[in-house]
Amino acid sequence: MIDLRLLREDPDRVRASQRARGEDVGLVDALLSADEARRSSGSRFDALRAEQKQLGKQISRATGEEKAELLKRTGELAAAVKAADAERDEAAAEAGALLLKLGNLVHPDVPVGGEEDFTVRETHGIIRDFEAEGFEPRDHLELGQALGAIDTERGAKVSGSRFAYLTGVGALLELALVNAAIAQATAAGFIPMMTPALVKPQAMEGTGFLGQAAQDVYHLEKDDYYLVGTSEVPLAGYHMDEILDGGQLPLRYAGFSPCFRREAGSHGKDTRGIFRVHQFDKVEMFSYVAPEDAEAELERLLGWEKQWLTSLELPFRVIDVASGDLGASASRKYDCEVWMPTQGRYRELTSTSNCGEFQARRLSIRMRDKEKGVRPLATLNGTLCAVQRTMVLLLENHQQADGSVRVPEVLRPYLGGRDFLEPVNAA
Structure with missing residues (x-):
């Protein structure tokens, strides 16, 4: 607030x-x-x-x-x-x-407007010219099925639409992504965390997810628990009702958790494959800092996201999200969007947001320092690896004419040294 x-x-x-x-x-x-x-x-x-x-x-x-x-x-x-x-x-x-x-105060430099009114801050990497390479790119589901990595038919049979099994090398690729992302975060000084997927209403409301985003939240009415859509929620709630020593800030956590979203407003969008699903896994960065350090921390979080995407050898751009597309708790948000060959456009993969004192006031998280006494601190969050979406974009961007998929060097140690993922089923 x-x-x-x-x-x-x-x-x-x-x-x-x-x-x-x-x-x-x-x-x-x-x-x-x-x-x-x-x-x-x-x-x-x-x-x-x-x-x-x-x-x-x-x-x-x-x-x-x-x-x-x-x-x-x-x-x-x-x-x-x-x-x-x-x-x-x-x-x-x-x-x-x-x-x-009441939503958080929008940063004065944020572009004003709706979803399409963002500004492009920077662009990285080279978009492949598949036509020059002599073949038409296949989409991630076709590739994943040929690799024996993705099974949406049985996912739908067991759980319904927008669910899938990751099988064989698909499961191994998920674990590789998670381990590589956690390794990068740990090297950067983040404390790794395995967070709860069920939280009390106080944590969900305190982070701002029961306002405009409530339609996408799963609620277990009998027990009054919420399934998290991001580990940002339990990471923010970790220090609720506490006063932190200002001398120990910044505190940085990298949380891994399953995430759940109803995708209530996405009827008919991305129904094929695993780009937009009800259950996915994610590595999330979360920072507690002094309010005066929040803008610099936002740049650091963005830097770590860029480092990760560059290590995966993905072409991407960074956008400054427009005011009408901000979540309630964010005063400013940057999205990293990766090129999706089969759609011929950039798609959101990671986000990082400066929430200022907004969440800390709602969750009663404060800091104590010698000069200013006890006061609210600032919280920030940034996605490092949304696993299923990252898999989608890896498969499509690194596919080869024979249906195999090149493995970026950063992931090879976590995939038994494989240079390529090879098809096991007929395309």
Whole structure:
């Protein structure tokens, strides 16, 4: 959540952020009114409680009719205090509910607009010319089936659409990707983590995934647990309700977990293969830093993503995501999009976001330093390896005319030294 003091002091900035997101600007004024009601009801309660305490002292010294009058006033005051307490709680609840609906403040340098209004920051690698090489590229599913790596038919039989089995070399390739990604993250100073896939509502709401993204979240109503769509959620919740030593920051974690998304808004999109599925695995980077270091940390996370994609020898570009396409918790987000030969376009593979103090305030995570005392810190996240999508783009970009797939050097130690993945089934 944003700082209410900032809302009071500069509401126009918050209105501009809401407008850039394409969200309700009227929410700002509603929150300002609710906040004023919360503060005024709190002041009224405090004044009545102070009078109540003072009256108690007077009663102890009074006698006769004076004491009787004071006791009568005590009864009236007790009822007024109870009513003021209820009014204060109601006002605080309303303000809190409205505050949770408000997205993070958009960074002033973010391009304004919708999904297609991003700006391209940089481009890396060379897009292969398959026509010059004398063959037409096959899509990842055709390649994966020939390699004995992907089985979507049995995935659909057992679990339904958008599920698949990774078999044989497909399973080995997943493990290779995870191990190589964790090795890079560990070398960069990240603490590796195996995180829970089920979390309580506090963790899901605190990270901002029960607002605009709620339609894609799986909820187990009987137990009131949520299946995570990213290990960002348990990594953010790891330090909730804690005060961290500022001298130990930054804290960096690399979490591996299965991830689950309903893909509610993607009907008819990417239905073939494993590019968009309900269950996938991911290695996620997560950083806790001082707020003043957040922008520099965002660049570091992007740098590690670029290092990873370069090591996989994939052609990609980095885009600065437009304001209307940001998640609720992000003030700025960069996506790395990899070229997909069979679609002739770039597709999102990794993202990195600066959430500033937004998640930390919602999760009550603070830092203590000598100069500024106890205050909220900043959180950032970045995908290092979304396994299934990475497999898709590896297969398509590194395929050979004979149906084999060249293995990037970084993965070879994790695949028994293989230079190529060879077909086992007829194409």
